Amino acid sequence: MDSARVFNVEGIEDFRVALALFADDARSALSMIDVELRRGVDWITHERPAHWQHESRKRADALNRAKENLVRCKTFKAMDGYTPACTEEKKDVEKAQKKVREAEMRMQATKHWCREIAHEMNEFEGRLSQVTSLLDSELPKALAVLDKIIKSLDSYLAVEGPRTQQPLTGATSMANASNAESEADAETSDAEPADAEGAAESAASSAASSAANQQVNLATSSDDTASATASNTAISPNTTS
């Protein structure tokens, strides 16, 4: 026989609260990640290409102006009969050329990262959909199972008396049945015979015999298929593990 070992129902209730909080926190964290990710991706795929296109044009214009200044310098100074150095103008042209090259490189880099980010986003969204499924589907199921377990234990304690630090041995069948219920593969056979036996022993040996015949409805909703089976399971409050 499986023996229940629940020392403190509040411990399970606390975890139920913690699980719900985890779901909220995880959703909130994912929302933050999503907002920031969109901001980052938008910056790379929209803001940056526009920025570098604008910069490329601006720098190309600056280069043209620098080249015109150089030509003007050479023409103007050549009138005096010597070949002018036009050092400053040449430096300006070199500087402008460097800036144009840099803009081209940044533009190429932006295109590269647009492709890389798009690829990584596919994988990332796959991961996010797994978490979303976990939070939206699996965790609510887990919370519902915990609710049933807690409800079952509370029902048992309502029969047994105040909560105690002793293990709630009779609760095994309830908890197991609740779990099996949620998994849609109820296995009540392992709980029923032993509990029935325990109930009989209790009924014969203690003043709690009336409680031993108490039936506990494990189902929290009327449409639960396993509720009929579970509600026919007698619990044995004084059975030791």
Add this chain to the structure above:
Amino acid sequence: MQIGDLNTGGARLSLALKTLRMRWEECKEHWGDRTRMQFEENHLAEIDPVIGSTLEAVGRMSEMLGRAQRDCSEEQGSVL
């Protein structure tokens, strides 16, 4: 400042998982039967790997955004 700060959300998710683990360990002190093990196996076992792989993906994406920011910015930095 990084454009697209994923680390704050990632840290929050990581902390949420760490807290849940702690609460489960505490709960196990009060609940030690087969039902608990089944519950853990059926409903909790998936959380760790799914969140863990998500955090890895967040880390990779964050690093990628950081490199992209450096390469696509005005400031000096590597260009690929």
